[in-house]
Amino acid sequence: MSSHITVPLPSVAPTGFDAGLNEVETATQQGLHRFAREVMRPLGREIDRLTADKAYAPGSPFWQFHAEAMKAGLSGDATAGLPPDQAARLEGIVINELGWGDAGLAVSLGAGGLPALMAQASGNQELIDLTLGKLGCWCATQPDRGSDGLTLYAQERFPGSKANKGNLQATFTKDEVIFNGQSSAWVSNGPVAQVALMDIVADYGEGFHDAQGNTFGCNVIVPLDIKGVSRGKPLEKLGKRPLPQGEIFFDNVRVPRRFAIATRDDYELKHAHAWAHAGTAMSHIASGLARAAFEMALAYVHERRQGGALLADLQLTQYRLGGIGTQVEAIRAMADRVARFTKCAAQPHPYFTAAGKAFCCSNLMQVVRESLQLMGGVGLTHEFPIEKLLRDAQAMQIEDGENHLLQMHYGYLLSRLYQQEGWGRG
Ligand SMILES: Cc1cc2nc3c(=O)[nH]c(=O)nc-3n(C[C@H](O)[C@H](O)[C@H](O)COP(=O)(O)OP(=O)(O)OC[C@H]3O[C@@H](n4cnc5c(N)ncnc54)[C@H](O)[C@@H]3O)c2cc1C
Structure with missing residues (x-):
């Protein structure tokens, strides 16, 4: 007589097919998941339905979120002091949960902490004190300088051209940095931030361009409550509505030169480093948001009956679930790979991170669209939060x-590696 042994179900983590999360990682995931479910989800949905003039006003659910995040200890760097590979793993777990909770609020928290993080890295105590506990923003894009601000090696790629200096520049004098112009309307936290990390073109006394036509750049910490700073109205927009966005205007705004953390010669490298880390965070947020959408569809097909059966029991549904579930895992795997390379490689590069961000976000869009599609008409209604996820995912493209x-x-990077390093020639 032969006994029949069935294959047991796999042991999966709440986040998916993770093997070997250690105790700290498991506890972190569980703690963050509680915060994402109990604080971020309800507040994010509430803010999403408010008009922009009410959504970020004093006492609004937006500020309630930041107070709760501060209470939960989410304002610092949870990975400080860890070896790079462990830091990459833990950071992924944290940001994935925040993205699962609310992708807009996750960015508000990340951008909000950026000036403090950069001040910390600079070791300048005055800047650390200036940014500590303050809501920050990253002020980089401008009305006429969107994608152009992300182009490295511009003069090699487009010989003879002059790089775009945009609508907001810094002028360095012996003792001061002076800002004039305006940011784009897309600066996250822009309408309410207390401090900015400026990431713009600069003149060090020899104009804005070098002999090849490349711009000089700078990173400077600027408090936003000083003379000459004003704001535009918070933007009304399709997705990521819990994230306040708007212009910041600079009219002869002056700060001491010691507030600069990257100048003429070290700017490019520091900018590349910061951007690579931002792209990594975006990949993790996409991963958390994709999981959120998938879970909503998974729950729905276990409630809805059509064709004489639960949707989940129909083979076509199983096939579709398998497709979305695979994409969720692929996004997670890419986000982890990008994080590991960015934190652990001897020479990381923002164009690899950028590719990871693009992959995670475009697959995210497919996951959310197909998850909503699985829910039929109700997926389109405000009653179910999945239509918000679709709008949030669109913003991430x-x-x-x-x-x-x-x-x-x-x-372009791959081609350069082939031409210059012989990479990929077998
Ligand atoms: C939710 C959200 C949050 C953001 N947060 C911040 C922030 O915190 N701080 C900040 O400074 N900015 C922020 N941004 C701005 C963001 O970085 C820009 O929107 C983005 O870089 C694209 O710039 P753009 O919108 O000006 O589009 P454009 O650069 O005008 O691009 C428009 C279209 O033209 C295409 N295009 C552009 N250049 C080329 C080219 N050389 N060849 C072929 N096609 C091209 C693009 O692919 C795109 O499809 C945010 C934006 C969003 C949506």
């Missing part, structure tokens, strides 16, 4: 670099 353009930059 453009945020931190438009996907097609990022993929083009990656292709």
Whole structure:
């Protein structure tokens, strides 16, 4: 007589097919998941339905979120002091959960902490004190300088051209940095931020361009409550509505030169480093958001009956679930690979990170669309949060670099590696 042994179901983590999360990682995931479910989801949905003039006003759910995040200890760097590979893993777990909770609020938190993080890295105590506990923003794009700000090696790629200096520049004097112009309307936290990390073109006394036509750049910390700073109205937009966005205007705004953390010679490298880390965070947020959408569809097909059966029991549904589930895992795997390379490689590069961001976000879009499709008509209604996820996912196709353009930059990088390093020649 032979006994029949069935294959047991796999042991999966709440986040998917993760093997070997250690105790700290498991506890972190569980803690963050509680915060994402109990704080971020309800507040994010509430803000999403408010008009922009009410959504970020004092006492609004937006500020309630930031107070709760501060209470939960989410304002610092959870990975400080860890070896790079462990830091990459833990950061992925944290940001994935925040993306699962609310992708807009996750960015508000990340951009909000950027000036403090950069001040910390600079070791300048005055800047650390200036940024500590303040809501920050990253002020980089401008009305006439969107994708152009993300183009490295511009003069090699487009010989004879002059790089775009945009609508907001810094002028360095012996003791001061002076800002004039305006940001784009897309600066995350722009309407409410207390401090900015400026990431713009600069003149060090020899004009804005070098002999080849490349621009000089700078990173400077600027408090936003000083003379000459004003704001535009918070933007009304399709997706990521819990994330306030708007212009910041600079009219002869002056800060001491010691507030600069990257100048003429070290700017390019520091900019590349910061952008690579931003792209990594975007990939993790996409991964969390994709999981959120998939889970909503998974729950729905276990409630809805059509064709004489639960949708989940129909083979076509199983096939579709398998497709979305695979994409969710692929996004997660790419986000982890990007994170590991960015944190651990001897020489990381923002164009690889950018490619990862583009892959994660474009697959995210397919996951959310197909998840909504599985829910039929109700997926379109405000009653179910999946229509919000679709709008949030759409914003991520453009945020931190438009996907097609990022993929083009990656292709250029691969070609350069082939030509200059002999990479890929077998
Ligand atoms: C949700 C969100 C959050 C953001 N947060 C911030 C922030 O915190 N700080 C900040 O400074 N900015 C922020 N941005 C701005 C963001 O970085 C820009 O929107 C993005 O880089 C694209 O720039 P753009 O919108 O000006 O589009 P454009 O650069 O005008 O691009 C328009 C279209 O033209 C294409 N295109 C552009 N250049 C080329 C080219 N050379 N060849 C072929 N096609 C091209 C693009 O692919 C795109 O499809 C945010 C944007 C969003 C949506």
